[in-house]
Amino acid sequence: MDNKNAYRILIAKPGLDGHDRGAKVIVRALRDAGFEVIYTGIRQTAEMIARTALQEDVDAVGLSLLSGAHMTLFPRVVNLLKENGLGDVLVFGGGIIPEEDMIELKKQGVAEVFGPGTSTTDIASYLTTALDGASKQA
Amino acid sequence: MAGRRSLISAEELVSRVCQGDQGAVSRALTRVTDESDGYEEIARSFFPFHGNSPTIGLCGSPGSGKSSLVNTLVSLLRKRGESVAILAVDPTSAYTGGAFLGDRIRVQQHALDEGVFFRSLATRGMVGGLNETIFSAIHVLEAYETEKKKKGFDWILIETVGTGQDEVDIADVVDTVVCVTAPYQGDEFQAMKAGTMEIADVFAVNKADLEEVDKAVASIKDALSLGLSHDEEAWSIPVHAVSARTGQGIDVLLESIEAHGKYLLDSGEIAVRRKRQLRKELSSLVSRLIRRNALERVTDCHIKALVEKKSDPLTLSRKILKGVS
Numbered sequence: 001m002d003n004k005n006a007y008r009i010l011i012a013k014p015g016l017d018g019h020d021r022g023a024k025v026i027v028r029a030l031r032d033a034g035f036e037v038i039y040t041g042i043r044q045t046a047e048m049i050a051r052t053a054l055q056e057d058v059d060a061v062g063l064s065l066l067s068g069a070h071m072t073l074f075p076r077v078v079n080l081l082k083e084n085g086l087g088d089v090l091v092f093g094g095g096i097i098p099e100e101d102m103i104e105l106k107k108q109g110v111a112e113v114f115g116p117g118t119s120t121t122d123i124a125s126y127l128t129t130a131l132d133g134a135s136k137q138a
Numbered sequence: 139m140a141g142r143r144s145l146i147s148a149e150e151l152v153s154r155v156c157q158g159d160q161g162a163v164s165r166a167l168t169r170v171t172d173e174s175d176g177y178e179e180i181a182r183s184f185f186p187f188h189g190n191s192p193t194i195g196l197c198g199s200p201g202s203g204k205s206s207l208v209n210t211l212v213s214l215l216r217k218r219g220e221s222v223a224i225l226a227v228d229p230t231s232a233y234t235g236g237a238f239l240g241d242r243i244r245v246q247q248h249a250l251d252e253g254v255f256f257r258s259l260a261t262r263g264m265v266g267g268l269n270e271t272i273f274s275a276i277h278v279l280e281a282y283e284t285e286k287k288k289k290g291f292d293w294i295l296i297e298t299v300g301t302g303q304d305e306v307d308i309a310d311v312v313d314t315v316v317c318v319t320a321p322y323q324g325d326e327f328q329a330m331k332a333g334t335m336e337i338a339d340v341f342a343v344n345k346a347d348l349e350e351v352d353k354a355v356a357s358i359k360d361a362l363s364l365g366l367s368h369d370e371e372a373w374s375i376p377v378h379a380v381s382a383r384t385g386q387g388i389d390v391l392l393e394s395i396e397a398h399g400k401y402l403l404d405s406g407e408i409a410v411r412r413k414r415q416l417r418k419e420l421s422s423l424v425s426r427l428i429r430r431n432a433l434e435r436v437t438d439c440h441i442k443a444l445v446e447k448k449s450d451p452l453t454l455s456r457k458i459l460k461g462v463s
C-alpha cells in the first residue's frame with residue numbers, strides 16, 4: 001500500500017431525543033481531521049447501529065447521547081457488536097454522563113467517554129492514537 | 139487484536155460470501171477497496187462472478203435527491219421480495235483525506251432488513267467519479283448468495299455524482315445509468331448536462347412535489363431531441379418526473395429501469411456494455427499499475443542527471459518506462 005487509508009468511523013445517535021447538533025459537530029470535526037465518517041441520523045436502536053457498523057466495516061463507533069439511557073444503550077451496542085464478530089471495533093461515547101457511570105461503562109467495554117466540554121481535536125487525536133495502537137497489535 | 143482484522147484467507151472469504159454471510163461481504167469490500175495485504179488474491183477470486191447482477195447507476199449533482207430515490211426504490215424492490223445492494227460513493231477531501239459519507243441517513247429505515255446491504259465508499263484519490271476498486275467491489279456483491287440461493291444480489295445500485303467525464307465514469311461501470319436532476323438546479327445543471335446527456339439511459343427529474351418540475355422535464359426533453367436517433371430499434375431515453383418525498387412516479391421509474399434492462403438483453407447491447415466494463419476495469423488497472431511501478435523507479439540519480447543537464451525529462455521518462463535506468 002502506498003499510503004494508509006483513512007480510518008472509518010460511525011457516529012450514531014441512539015435514543016429518542018431529536019437533537020443532533022452535537023453529533024453533527026463531531027462528524028464535521030472528524031472529517032476535517034482526515035477520517036471517513038458515516039452518520040446514522042437520529043433515533044437509532046442498538047440493533048440498527050450494530051448492523052450499520054457491520055455493513056460499513058468501521059474501525060470505531062461513536063455514540064452520542066444527551067442524557068438518559070446510556071447505561072443500557074452503550075453496553076447493548078458493545079454486546080451486539082461482539083455477537084456480530086465485531087468485538088475489536090472501538091466504542092466511544094459522548095454526552096452528559098456522571099463520573100461513576102463512566103467507570104462502569106468502561107468496565108463493560110466502552111473504550112472512552114467524553115464529556116460535553118471535550119474539544120473535538122482531543123477526540124480526533126484520541127481516536128488516531130487508539131486506532132494506530134490497535135492496528136499494530138493486529 | 140483478536141479475530142476480525144487478522145487476515146482471513148481469500149479462500150475463506152469467498153466461501154463465506156458465497157454462503158450469504160454479510161459480515162464476510164463487508165470484510166471483502168474493505169480488503170478490495172483498501173488494497174490491503176493480500177487483496178489481489180481476493181479480487182482475483184471474486185472476478186469470475188462478474189455479470190451476475192444487473193447494475194444500475196444513479197448519478198446527478200449533490201442535493202438532487204439520489205439517496206432519497208435509492209431509499210424509495212429499495213422500498214419498492216423489497217415489497218417484491220428482491221434483494222438489493224447499494225454502493226454509495228462520496229468525495230474524499232484532497233486536503234485532509236477525510237470524507238463525510240452522508241448517504242446512509244436517507245436509507246436507515248432499511249437498516250435491519252436482511253435483504254438490503256448498504257455500503258458507503260469514499261472516492262479516495264480520485265477528484266470526482268469513482269476509483270478503479272469499484273469493479274472488484276461489485277464482483278464481491280455479485281458473489282453473495284441471496285436468500286433465494288441465487289448468486290449475486292438481485293440488484294446492485296451505485297450512487298455517485300457522475301459527470302460523464304470522470305476518469306472512471308459511472309457509464310463505464312454499470313448496465314443502466316439513471317441521471318437524477320431536480321428543479322432549480324439551473325446553471326449547475328446546464329454545466330453537467332453536456333456530460334450527462336451522453337450517458338443517461340433514463341432521466342429522473344426529482345422533487346416533482348415542487349413547482350417548476352414541468353419546466354425541468356421540458357428542458358431535458360428539448361435537449362435530448364437534438365440528438366434523437368431515427369433508428370426505430372434504438373432505446374429512446376425516458377424522462378420521468380418523480381418525487382422521493384411523496385413516492386410519485388417511482389413505480390414508473392422502476393418500470394423504465396427494467397425496460398432498459400430488457401432492451402439490453404433483446405438487442406444484444408448488453409454484450410457491448412459488459413465488454414466496455416471489462417475494458418475499463420482492465421485499462422484502469424493497467425494505468426494504475428504502470429503509474430505505481432514507474433514512479434517507484436524514479437531515483438535521485440535521475441534527478442541528478444537533470445540537475446547536471448546530462449539528460450532531459452523526456453528521454454529519462456522513456457527510459458524509465460522501458461525499465462532502463
Ligand SMILES: Nc1nc2c(ncn2[C@@H]2O[C@H](COP(=O)(O)OP(=O)(O)O)[C@@H](O)[C@H]2O)c(=O)[nH]1
Binds near residue numbers: 199200347384
Ligand atoms: N421536496 C423534495 N425534496 C427532496 C426530494 N427528494 C430529496 N429531497 C431533499 O433533497 C435533499 C437532498 O437529498 P439527498 O437524497 O441526500 O440527495 P443526494 O445528495 O443527491 O443524495 C434532502 O434535503 C432531501 O430531503 C423530493 O422528492 N422532494
Ligand SMILES: [Mg+2]
Binds near residue numbers: 204205206240241297
Ligand atoms: Mg447522496
